[in-house]
Amino acid sequence: MHKHGFFSLLKNSTAANFIVEWRVFPHRLFWSTPPMQKIMPDIAHTAEALQEGTLDWVGMSQIELPLMVSSKHCAEQHVSAKAEAFVNLTDPQAKGIHMSRLYLALDELSNQTTLTxxxxxxxxxxxxSSHNDLSNQAQVNLKFDYHLRRSSLLSGKTGWKAYPVEINATFKDNAVTLELSVAVTYSSTCPCSAALARQLIQQSFEQRFTESAVDKAQVLDWLGTTQGIVATPHSQRSVAxxxxxxxxxxxxxxxxxxxxxLENELKTPVQAAVKREDEQEFARLNGQNLMFCEDAARKVKHVLNQNTSFADFWLRxxxxxxxxxxxxxxxxxxxxTNGYRA
Ligand SMILES: Nc1nc2c(ncn2[C@@H]2O[C@H](COP(=O)(O)OP(=O)(O)OP(=O)(O)O)[C@@H](O)[C@H]2O)c(=O)[nH]1
Incomplete structure (x- = not known):
């Protein structure tokens, strides 16, 4: 019998108290009797499944969950996460899983410990263990912004950047799999556009300085004008x-x-605090790290391949x-083999 079943309700609740109260305070019986505990229907245990069958994952998503996150070389950080929690349903006849038990376990993680x-x-x-007879697989997914202090390129200033992070933990086939996802935003300047812009600058130079010997000071001045750098390559905000x-x-x-x-390899991550000297350095870094999306992907792949603590990786x-x-x-x-698929 389930703990909320009829017999346990009688045993635990008001029946014994009722007798005590009656003997000791017969005149106060009406007032002193604790309220009768209601017998509530328990659909998960009593109702029949509309259609029998096992399910791969059942649970909840969009659970609001403040968490304290522990990560290497960083102070513990309070984040506002959105969680998904799942177990499988192995009993084809069971009506459903116990959502509240998943929720309360997540709440305990939020209130009593840090995320590790x-x-x-x-x-x-x-x-x-809270779905002993129903499940042998479990999964949790946590999404949050993780803030890091980032240094400016030259001026020595610092500022916050928020990185979207996702952590997924799965227990399946008697093994736990942990996945960490992060997104890094950077600037990419198109190498094709840069070459085309350089060609226009050369043509403009040829038109302006027709003589074979040129005056250095004049050229220097001219290079500092919009006509000198007549075209600029386009760059784009990019996300790995x-x-x-x-x-x-x-x-x-x-x-x-x-x-x-990732940011050290890509060289042009978007910046937090920026003074003019930082902006100029950013322009130089963009000019010296021209990237197609293929270049950026190969750089990221190279970095991830070097880290032996990553059993597998996927990138976009x-x-x-x-x-x-x-x-x-x-x-x-x-x-x-049997790893992530593109
Ligand atoms: N399984 C299931 N529960 C749902 C769903 N939608 C809402 N719920 C609710 O989730 C609530 C919690 O279910 P349980 O965990 O079984 O709650 P409980 O019976 O009070 O808790 P236990 O005594 O631990 O079993 C119930 O009130 C359900 O109505 C659903 O699609 N599936």
Whole structure:
């Protein structure tokens, strides 16, 4: 019999209290009797499934969840997460899973501990153990913005940048899989556009300086005008989306390490605090790191391949074109057997 069943209700609730009250305070019986506990229908245990069958995942999404996140080399950070929580349903006849048990386990994670690989494993364990007879797989997905202090390029200023992070933990086939996703925004200047702009600058020079010997000071002045640099290449705000599968041995998340590695390789991440000297350095970095989306994807792939703590990875690079109204996109995976697919 379920703990909320009829017999347990009688045993636990007001019957015993009623007798005590009656003997000791017969004149106060009406007032002192605790309210009778209601017997509530328990559909999950009593109702029949409309159609029998097992299900791969059942649970909840868009759960609002404040969390304290622990990540390598960073102070613990309070984030506002959106969570998804799932278990499978192995009993084809059971009406449903117990949503409240998943919710309360998540709430405990939010209130009593910090987010680490260990606490996530504990959470999945709770999901399964609270669905002993119904489930043998569990999954949780957490999305939040993770703020990092970023330094300016030259001026020594610092500012905040928010990185969209997603953490997924799955218990399936008796093993836990942990995935960390992050998105890094950067600027990409089109190499084709840069070459075409250079050609226009050369033509403009040829028209302006027809003689074979030119005056250095005149050229220097001319280069500082709009006519001197007659064309500029287009650049676009671009986003690299990364998903890495962490090695089983990972004892901590390393969001900062992943973001640093990606931004150092791409060279032109969008900036937080910017003074003029920073903007000029940004222009130089853009000019010296011209990138198609293929270049950016290869750079990101190279960085991810170097990190041995990533059992697998998937990446998608999006260049939100300013020349076109459509985007340029590259996708790649590590390429291991039974791994992520592009
Ligand atoms: N399984 C299931 N529950 C749902 C769904 N939509 C809402 N719920 C509600 O989720 C609530 C929590 O369910 P349970 O976890 O079984 O609640 P409970 O019976 O109070 O908790 P336990 O005693 O631990 O089983 C119920 O009130 C359901 O009505 C759904 O699509 N499926």
């Amino acid at each position: 690989p260990q606490s996530l494993c504990g959470l999945l364990d709770q999901f399964i 989306q990364i998903k890495v599968k962490l090695a089983n041995t990972s004892s901590e998340f390393d969001i900062l390490g992943l973001v640093d590695a 690079v999006n260049h939100y074109e300013s020349l076109h109204a459509h985007d340029a996109v590259s996708i790649a995976v590590k390429g291991i």
